[in-house]
Amino acid sequence: MRMSLVHAPTLKETPKEAEVPSHALLLRAGFIRKEAAGIYSFLPLAVRVLKKIEAIVREELDRAGAQEVILPTVQPAELWMESQRWEKYGPELLRFKDRKQAEFCYAPTAEEVMVALVRRDVRSYRQLPVNLYQIANKFRDEIRPRAGLMRGREFVMKDAYSFDADEAGASRTYQAMYDAYVRIFERCGLAFRPVEADTGAIGGSRSHEFQVLADSGEDSIVSCPSCGYTANVEKAEIQRPTGPLGSTPGGKFTSVPTPGKKSIDDVAAFLSLPKDRILKSLYVETDKGAFLVLLRGDRELNEIKLRARTGATWVEFKAGEAKATADARTSDGRPAVSAALAFGYLGPVGFSRKDIRILADDSVRTLADFACGANVEGEHLISVELSDLGITETHDLGMAGHGDPCGRCGGEFAFFRGIEVGHVFFLGTRYSEPMGCRFLDKDGQERPMVMGCYGVGVSRIMAAAIEQNHDGQGIKWPLPLAPFEVAVIPLAADGTIAETADWLYGDLRAAGIDVVIDDRPSRAGEKFADADLIGFPIQVMVGKKGLEQGGVELKVRATGARDLVPLDAAVQRIRELVIAGRRGLRA
Ligand code: ATP
Ligand code: MG
Numbered sequence: 001m002r003m004s005l006v007h008a009p010t011l012k013e014t015p016k017e018a019e020v021p022s023h024a025l026l027l028r029a030g031f032i033r034k035e036a037a038g039i040y041s042f043l044p045l046a047v048r049v050l051k052k053i054e055a056i057v058r059e060e061l062d063r064a065g066a067q068e069v070i071l072p073t074v075q076p077a078e079l080w081m082e083s084q085r086w087e088k089y090g091p092e093l094l095r096f097k098d099r100k101q102a103e104f105c106y107a108p109t110a111e112e113v114m115v116a117l118v119r120r121d122v123r124s125y126r127q128l129p130v131n132l133y134q135i136a137n138k139f140r141d142e143i144r145p146r147a148g149l150m151r152g153r154e155f156v157m158k159d160a161y162s163f164d165a166d167e168a169g170a171s172r173t174y175q176a177m178y179d180a181y182v183r184i185f186e187r188c189g190l191a192f193r194p195v196e197a198d199t200g201a202i203g204g205s206r207s208h209e210f211q212v213l214a215d216s217g218e219d220s221i222v223s224c225p226s227c228g229y230t231a232n233v234e235k236a237e238i239q240r241p242t243g244p245l246g247s248t249p250g251g252k253f254t255s256v257p258t259p260g261k262k263s264i265d266d267v268a269a270f271l272s273l274p275k276d277r278i279l280k281s282l283y284v285e286t287d288k289g290a291f292l293v294l295l296r297g298d299r300e301l302n303e304i305k306l307r308a309r310t311g312a313t314w315v316e317f318k319a320g321e322a323k324a325t326a327d328a329r330t331s332d333g334r335p336a337v338s339a340a341l342a343f344g345y346l347g348p349v350g351f352s353r354k355d356i357r358i359l360a361d362d363s364v365r366t367l368a369d370f371a372c373g374a375n376v377e378g379e380h381l382i383s384v385e386l387s388d389l390g391i392t393e394t395h396d397l398g399m400a401g402h403g404d405p406c407g408r409c410g411g412e413f414a415f416f417r418g419i420e421v422g423h424v425f426f427l428g429t430r431y432s433e434p435m436g437c438r439f440l441d442k443d444g445q446e447r448p449m450v451m452g453c454y455g456v457g458v459s460r461i462m463a464a465a466i467e468q469n470h471d472g473q474g475i476k477w478p479l480p481l482a483p484f485e486v487a488v489i490p491l492a493a494d495g496t497i498a499e500t501a502d503w504l505y506g507d508l509r510a511a512g513i514d515v516v517i518d519d520r521p522s523r524a525g526e527k528f529a530d531a532d533l534i535g536f537p538i539q540v541m542v543g544k545k546g547l548e549q550g551g552v553e554l555k556v557r558a559t560g561a562r563d564l565v566p567l568d569a570a571v572q573r574i575r576e577l578v579i580a581g582r583r584g585l586r587a
Contacts, residue, residue, distance in 0.1 A: 001484065003518040008045050010530055020216040022466035023148030025475050029533045031462075038145025038153030042459075045534065048483040049462050050156060054135050056187045056480065057158050057456055064180040065173075066131040066160050071113050073137060077103035079112035082435045088313060092140045106139040111431050111453060114161040118449070119437035125165045128439060128449065129173055133160030135458060149463040150419065151218070158456040163432070163449040165441060170450035174206070174426050177454045181210055181422050188461060189478025190421070191468060195221050196231040197423065198304050206426035211418030214467040219418045222400045226411030234304045236400035237407025241365050245394065246386025248368060253349065253388060259378040262344025264297045267380060271371055274298075279364060279372035279384070281346040283356070286312035290356045293397060294348060294389070296363035300399040309359070309395055318343065347373035348389045349381055360389070361397040419464040420457070427451040469558070475535030476558045479581030484516040486574055487536035491524045491543035500567070501542040504552065507571045513578050532557065538577055540570070 008030035018024035031046035080086040164170040197209040220233040278297035432448040469476040490501035505517040541553040
């Protein structure tokens, strides 16, 4: 390809909207343009990267026995009603009507349509297992689209769905897909970890996320150095404390004025107490009723654990809001139980609302001589003891924190941040049961198929790869994902320099290398800057000085290493670098 023909409009300045390096660099290097919040156009360089990711995904999935299909992105509501997700999915699901007023949605995922496809034609155990995938755009009306391709509303996802006759078969398929994912992310040249994960809205029992390690990642992951247990903090089991709850006698507490001090930070500063001597009381409404959730002040509530504990499908936080009025309503119009609560000053001592249940996190067990809200505007209680709270049990409701004991072995958790690029779920019969996806087993018995589902964030991988591989000059693509493996950069537009560059370009193409020649009439400095910004892994500079010494200069973008190579050895040397890079070896 000739650079003069590539539509890659690079920008000198970093766009103001850019939140993370990958977002800034994809815009600056001319890979993407924003059309609306979380909705992007992919320019030619980005399409080349996507195709490379897709090719790796296809090869590895085909090897694992999955087959590609193409499903509609416009899906009928009836199928979503069969799985009960039409009500449950919430506002992330983009719903619309056709001209006959029939309801549809734009695919955020495809369990329902896939189940409909398979149940139509698969009747016997002889036809199982079936494992189908597609690579297609998805739409999720994310509440906070952010960071460019990292969390888009429309994005490219590979989604696969497997159907087996029994649990044992489904477990084998799950393992085959897990192994395929390991190979996919290795071949993409990413540093990643598989971690145990929550199953979220998709449902199911067993699940692993594949997390690319990056400081800008949204996900927090804990890992136990002693036993190797690695999990998303949303899921991470903390060792449960034992022993008595509150043996110190209470009744010593007094009320103190704390006007305007509503947050734990403000109360801690005002009362000169560390946060682990303040009780946090969060008011939460759910479809299973209202709760006052108690945590130690330095702890965060884990919404997923709260949902698991209460069986709620939705939860709504009211913490820190201004005092509600008597006719307050929740966002969907129900009367709020929260009316007339002293928000910011809530606490369990003397809490008289019988319609609001108190739930305490395990972390409160270590509290002694602490402060909590007094249920009166502008007042807190101090010198409170656990025996004043009237609680008899605690639960694991908190987000795992640094130094927490591992739920498996008691070792001390270490933390890192990650970007979720893939997710494998063991679904069991979550969809096949309600949607009647059944088959006849060997004995002629009708049984539901046992399913798994498996996602890869194809467009998110593009962003994650940049988060891991960039510097002040631009992107440093891992070679297997780069829009071009090699860029030949002539430092003059004519004469021997241009002819030599053309000859090299031709020979590299003939050697099966994905090469671009920067034939634009730009200054050398601009070509260098663009090559580094776009991130070509191997750059070949053809210039006067080098040619006088009979060679061309090779630069490896990832390391910055430069070296003058004799002309007649150049193609061979570049080939070696490319082949090593394709295997995922860093040059
Ligand atoms: P997240 O927790 O990041 O919202 P998820 O658990 O909702 O992800 P899945 O339903 O498992 O995601 O989707 C499969 C894969 O699709 C994810 O692992 C991720 O890589 C990608 N993905 C999900 N949501 C987005 C998004 N909004 N933008 C880009 N990629 C996404
Ligand atoms: Mg999501």
